[in-house]
Amino acid sequence: PAITGSTRPTAARTYGELPTVAGEGMTALREWVDEIAALTKPARIHWVDGSRAENDALLREQVEEGKLIKLNPEWRPGSYLARSHPSDVARTEARTFIASEREEDAGPTNNWAAPDEIRATITPLFDGSMTGRTMYVVPFSMGPVGGPLSHIGVQVTDSAYAVTSIGIMTRVGTDVLREIAGGAPWVKTVHSVGAPLAPGQADVAWPCNDEKYIVHFPETLEVWSYGSGYGGNAILAKKCFALRIASVIGRDEGWLAEHMLLIRVIDPAGRAYHIAAAFPSACGKTNLAMLRPTIPGWRVETLGDDIAWIRPGEDGRLWAINPEAGFFGVAPGTGESTNVTAVETLWGNTIFTNVALRPDGDVWWEGLTDEPPAELTDWEGNPWTPASGRPAAHPNSRFTVAAAQCPQIADDWDAPQGVPLDAILFGGRRATNVPLVVEATDWTHGVFMGSNVSSERTAAAEGTVGELRRDPFAMLPFCGYNMADYFGHWLKVGQKLRFDRAPRVFQVNWFRKGTDGRFLWPGFGDNSRVIDWIIRRIEGEVGAVDSPIGRLPHPEDLDLDGIDVPQADLDELFAVDPQLWLQEADLTEEFYRTFEGRVPAPLWAELAALRYRLQRA
Numbered sequence: 001p002a003i004t005g006s007t008r009p010t011a012a013r014t015y016g017e018l019p020t021v022a023g024e025g026m027t028a029l030r031e032w033v034d035e036i037a038a039l040t041k042p043a044r045i046h047w048v049d050g051s052r053a054e055n056d057a058l059l060r061e062q063v064e065e066g067k068l069i070k071l072n073p074e075w076r077p078g079s080y081l082a083r084s085h086p087s088d089v090a091r092t093e094a095r096t097f098i099a100s101e102r103e104e105d106a107g108p109t110n111n112w113a114a115p116d117e118i119r120a121t122i123t124p125l126f127d128g129s130m131t132g133r134t135m136y137v138v139p140f141s142m143g144p145v146g147g148p149l150s151h152i153g154v155q156v157t158d159s160a161y162a163v164t165s166i167g168i169m170t171r172v173g174t175d176v177l178r179e180i181a182g183g184a185p186w187v188k189t190v191h192s193v194g195a196p197l198a199p200g201q202a203d204v205a206w207p208c209n210d211e212k213y214i215v216h217f218p219e220t221l222e223v224w225s226y227g228s229g230y231g232g233n234a235i236l237a238k239k240c241f242a243l244r245i246a247s248v249i250g251r252d253e254g255w256l257a258e259h260m261l262l263i264r265v266i267d268p269a270g271r272a273y274h275i276a277a278a279f280p281s282a283c284g285k286t287n288l289a290m291l292r293p294t295i296p297g298w299r300v301e302t303l304g305d306d307i308a309w310i311r312p313g314e315d316g317r318l319w320a321i322n323p324e325a326g327f328f329g330v331a332p333g334t335g336e337s338t339n340v341t342a343v344e345t346l347w348g349n350t351i352f353t354n355v356a357l358r359p360d361g362d363v364w365w366e367g368l369t370d371e372p373p374a375e376l377t378d379w380e381g382n383p384w385t386p387a388s389g390r391p392a393a394h395p396n397s398r399f400t401v402a403a404a405q406c407p408q409i410a411d412d413w414d415a416p417q418g419v420p421l422d423a424i425l426f427g428g429r430r431a432t433n434v435p436l437v438v439e440a441t442d443w444t445h446g447v448f449m450g451s452n453v454s455s456e457r458t459a460a461a462e463g464t465v466g467e468l469r470r471d472p473f474a475m476l477p478f479c480g481y482n483m484a485d486y487f488g489h490w491l492k493v494g495q496k497l498r499f500d501r502a503p504r505v506f507q508v509n510w511f512r513k514g515t516d517g518r519f520l521w522p523g524f525g526d527n528s529r530v531i532d533w534i535i536r537r538i539e540g541e542v543g544a545v546d547s548p549i550g551r552l553p554h555p556e557d558l559d560l561d562g563i564d565v566p567q568a569d570l571d572e573l574f575a576v577d578p579q580l581w582l583q584e585a586d587l588t589e590e591f592y593r594t595f596e597g598r599v600p601a602p603l604w605a606e607l608a609a610l611r612y613r614l615q616r617a
């Protein structure tokens with residue numbers, strides 16, 4: 001049957017076209033939309049078609065309503081600045097729930113809620129939550145529409161900011177509806193900022209609610225998000241779907257949904273390698289994804305900067321896609337000297353959130369230039385000068401921009417079948433202990449390494465910045481099921497690979513500090529020197545030094561031509577202190593014990609072997 005539009009609340013204003021896509025699957029979608037509308041009671045419904053005209057209209061409207069500031073097109077064409085409410089600036093992990101039927105399926109690292117109970121809690125909040133607002137229906141695809149590794153979702157939201165962000169971050173449009181009409185399964189995601197408008201009530205620039213719930217129902221493939229308009233709390237395709245829900249689908253179907261960047265590295269001989277790397281939030285994924293090697297002859301092509309969906313292929317290799325279509329990147333620290341590729345990517349058509357505004361109508365943030373401008377308007381809209389003694393941009397301020405705009409994006413970045421992985425990197429922000437690079441001896445050891453990632457907390461989520469916490473596989477806030485089962489799933493995926501075709505696993509740490517508190521490694525473009533070693537390891541061109549924690553480079557094998565890292569710093573970068581590592585091992589045991597017998601035996605065996613090697617060192 002042809003769709004004639006929703007029967008519920010009559011549109012006070014009409015936008016776009018009601019979808020005319022026909023097919024069985026559309027009935028279920030329409031019924032669901034009607035059901036959500038009956039609950040949330042919006043003033044109007046807008047089916048998003050993903051067209052350029054629609055996007056332009058939505059942006060214009062947000063400017064008229066004071067929700068976006070149009071940047072000076074002379075400097076930043078097609079670009080906008082959003083200022084969030086000061087209380088709504090990052091993911092709220094304490095308000096994020098996995099509502100699996102059984103508590104043990106969520107596991108000790110997630111906040112669990114009984115599905116019935118949490119539905120009973122949030123349903124009254126959603127009741128009338130869109131009053132006076134437009135409810136947008138956004139059909140999106142993660143991965144190319146119809147691709148073998150792709151999955152579809154629909155987000156209903158009362159935030160136009162979310163709609164324009166999803167439009168950049170995913171593939172939105174009527175072709176997705178056609179897939180749904182044809183019977184493709186889809187994930188239901190519901191988002192409300194939780195700020196109903198009474199008749200005549202003026203809206204605010206960033207509506208949100210002090211009460212927040214980000215709730216995932218892994219059994220019914222649903223996400224319900226209430227009260228926040230920011231990032232991963234509001235763009236539900238990203239962390240909620242592509243990681244938390246997708247990790248559960250992957251567990252059941254035999255693949256992996258990971259918090260990983262994806263790159264192609266091309267060496268001076270023209271050989272191409274594909275690397276995926278998991279670093280916790282604000283620990284360098286976007287930067288490595290856009291790497292400009294400082295060693296001659298090397299090139300990096302960007303494939304993805306935050307999420308990878310990875311599947312064992314029939315050839316015994318792991319194949320990965322980036323399911324997203326854009327970057328939601330950390331602004332501070334992104335500059336000409338650190339990530340020139342990002343700076344070039346942001347030339348226009350970008351939505352900035354919580355950065356500072358220059359008097360000339362362009363944006364600025366800490367690290368964009370060495371010297372700050374003499375005067376700015378800070379992220380909260382207050383006058384700012386370098387003497388203000390506070391950052392002008394919020395530490396978790398972000399840019400939202402299409403992947404296709406990246407000057408070094410791979411030509412085939414959206415190839416439906418993805419790319420075969422040669423190496424997997426695990427990293428974190430560690431001032432001590434973890435060396436610049438260390439290679440795992442085999443897949444199981446690599447999984448052990450991944451399960452032990454710890455990292456200093458960043459501004460990407462609420463909490464105390466700098467505090468060391470366990471963040472296995474950089475998935476602590478994103479694994480939608482029991483983390484110990486997830487470790488087991490990684491081991492199982494490894495068994496499907498041909499031993500000589502499984503990616504090699506490495507742990508890296510760009511953030512080790514000297515006793516004086518300065519970074520020992522220059523990082524950024526110079527991380528290509530570590531990549532170079534990794535690839536020469538893969539090719540068997542260099543040996544390695546066995547250490548209790550894994551294989552380290554022979555000092556002469558790390559290409560340091562053209563940089564000046566003092567020998568003392570290099571020694572410290574690779575120092576492995578058995579006593580400190582034995583303490584880490586104790587923490588690992590403590591951590592594993594929180595899973596009450598669910599951590600797979602091979603990982604306990606790795607821990608025992610590690611202790612044995614450390615005690616003999």
Ligand code: GTP
Pocket residue numbers: 279280281282283284285286287288305306328329330332333334338460510511519522523524527
């Ligand atoms: P999410 O988007 O939150 O997942 O973050 P991300 O992992 O993509 O981190 P991103 O690349 O945005 O980097 C976060 C911060 O770390 C930025 O301020 C960077 O400047 C800084 N950073 C990235 N790479 C390096 C590095 O090699 N060395 C140092 N010292 N800092 C780095």
Ligand code: SPV
Pocket residue numbers: 090091230231232233238239280281282306328460461
């Ligand atoms: C992260 O925190 O890892 C991000 C930002 O990539 S958000 O989308 O808000 O999760």
Ligand code: MN
Pocket residue numbers: 259280281282306
């Ligand atoms: Mn991230």
